[in-house]
Amino acid sequence: MFEKLQRIRAEVERNGKRLEEDQKKYDDSLARLKAEEATTVLGVVEIMKLTPEKAAELLGYREEPKTSASKSKKKDTSEKKSVSEEAIDDQNATNVGMEDILNESY
Structure with missing residues (x-):
């Protein structure tokens, strides 16, 4: 069973x-x-003989300035969202350029 x-x-x-x-x-x-x-x-x-700084620049990397904890708490979320969306748009534009570079190297 x-x-x-x-x-x-x-x-x-x-x-x-x-x-x-x-x-x-x-x-x-x-x-x-x-x-x-x-x-x-x-x-x-x-x-491409890039320095780390130049590679970061081409990839759209930006160091965020360090803020104090009290200032970061006061920021509203809408500002953070717009900054994030802007960073994503910049990264997408950079990715297209990097694809071209990669395709040319092969």
Whole structure:
């Protein structure tokens, strides 16, 4: 009477082991991908002979001035949202330029 339950439990256990193995493989693949992406970006920066400052400028990175805790609490959320949207727009524009650079280098 309980044979079907036992079969299903055994199947669940087998599939659980496979899931763990596949999760490990996925995590390893993801780590290798991130490492290769970093290596590729560094290679492009090296080919173009960019300094870290120039690369940050091309990518649209801006250091935010440090503010005191009291000032940051007084800012309303609408201002933060507009700054974030502006940063996203700048980043999207920069990404298009970087795609061109990457395509030219290969």
